[in-house]
Amino acid sequence: MVPFSFxxxxxxxxxxxxxxxxxxxxxxxxxxxxxxxxxFARFGQMLPPYDSLATLTDLTALVAATDAHEVxxxxxSFHDAQGGERLPDTAQAMLxxxxxxxxxTWITGNHDPVIPDRCGGTVVExxxxxGLVLRHEATPADTRYELSGHFHPKLRLRVRGKQxxxxxxxxxxxxxxxxxxxxxxxxxxxxxxxxxxxxxAGAEALIPVENRMLRFPLAA
Numbered sequence: 001m002v003p004f005s006f007x008x009x010x011x012x013x014x015x016x017x018x019x020x021x022x023x024x025x026x027x028x029x030x031x032x033x034x035x036x037x038x039x040f041a042r043f044g045q046m047l048p049p050y051d052s053l054a055t056l057t058d059l060t061a062l063v064a065a066t067d068a069h070e071v072x073x074x075x076x077s078f079h080d081a082q083g084g085e086r087l088p089d090t091a092q093a094m095l096x097x098x099x100x101x102x103x104x105t106w107i108t109g110n111h112d113p114v115i116p117d118r119c120g121g122t123v124v125e126x127x128x129x130x131g132l133v134l135r136h137e138a139t140p141a142d143t144r145y146e147l148s149g150h151f152h153p154k155l156r157l158r159v160r161g162k163q164x165x166x167x168x169x170x171x172x173x174x175x176x177x178x179x180x181x182x183x184x185x186x187x188x189x190x191x192x193x194x195x196x197x198x199x200x201a202g203a204e205a206l207i208p209v210e211n212r213m214l215r216f217p218l219a220a
Contacts, residue, residue, distance in 0.1 A: 002208035006176055007132050007145030013208040017167050017179035018062055019147070024130070026070035027063060027102075030149025031180035033076055033111070034091070035083035051184035052087060056094040058183065063098060071102045071121075072129075074149040074178060075109025075136025084116035096120060109136035109150065138175055138198040145174050151195050152180035154187030155205040155216060169206040170218075175199045191218055 001012035001020060012020040019028040034052040063071065078084055087095065098104065099120030106115045106123045115123045126135035133142065137150040155168040167179035168190055177199065180187065188195065190205040196218070205216040 002211060002213045004206070004213055006147075006171070007174070009130070009132065013169060013206065013213065014062065015208055016058060016062060017169075017181045019176075019178060020066050020068070021070075024070055025066075025068055026072060027066055027068035028072045028074060028134070028147060028178065029059065029062075029181040030074035030136075030178040031076045031109075031152055031182055031185055032059070032073060033079045033180065033182035033185050035086045036079040036182065036184045051182065052091045053094070054183035055181065056091055056098070059181070060094060060098060063102060068102055071098070071104050072134055073104075073106050074134060074147065075107045076111040076149065077106055077109070078112040078115070080111055081114050083112065084119050092118075107134060107136055138177060140198055140200060143174060147176045147178065149178050149180065151177055151192075151198065152185050152187045153177055153190045153195060153205070154179070155190045155207060166207050168216075169208075170195055170199055170203055171206050172199050172201075172203050175203075190216075 001014055003010060003012055014020060032055050036051055104121030106121050108123060108125055131145060133144045133146040135148050138146060138148045153168050153170045154165045156163060156165045167187060169179060170177040170190060203218045205218055207214040
């Protein structure tokens with residue numbers, strides 16, 4: 001976990017793409033995209049059907065490691081509105097254990113405007129918590145401190161002659177975009193104009209590595 005400050009709060013960035021808020025013992029994740037593989041299978045593109053289990057396994061380990069009492073999912077937790085209905089029994093049991101352990105809040109996204117009741121937790125469109133706005137997609141005109149997801153940002157770098165991509169956070173003084181936490185999610189280049197339009201000038205890509213934060217200024 002790498003400490004950083006945002007909106008006057010001490011937070012931790014986790015290598016898996018989550019944020020831990022120690023004052024609230026809260027874990028924040030974005031873009032889980034449960035049942036993405038089964039959605040593709042419906043259209044004839046067969047992918048290994050284990051994405052939800054892999055994501056839930058990682059999330060379960062993170063909740064245990066941080067002893068989180070709250071979990072905030074910043075939208076697109078399911079790949080589509082029926083994703084919750086397609087969860088395998090094992091994944092349903094894992095999710096029920098998680099939502100029963102912590103105070104769980106689903107923030108709706110463009111992929112999952114409806115969350116099935118049987119998934120547990122509370123469903124909201126967006127919320128302000130201790131001065132931080134939690135929503136799915138960044139709102140450019142909102143000047144409040146805001147955490148969001150949606151863009152799945154990745155930073156592409158050339159290292160020793162090879163092109164590598166790492167999931168990253170996008171940060172300005174008032175906006176923080178989390179990378180996708182889901183195991184089967186692509187990524188939008190951190191320099192993409194859509195991200196620039198969402199956060200404005202002065203953005204950085206942040207990559208937590210061991211006990212330090214790597215910061216890469218992004219051109220407007």
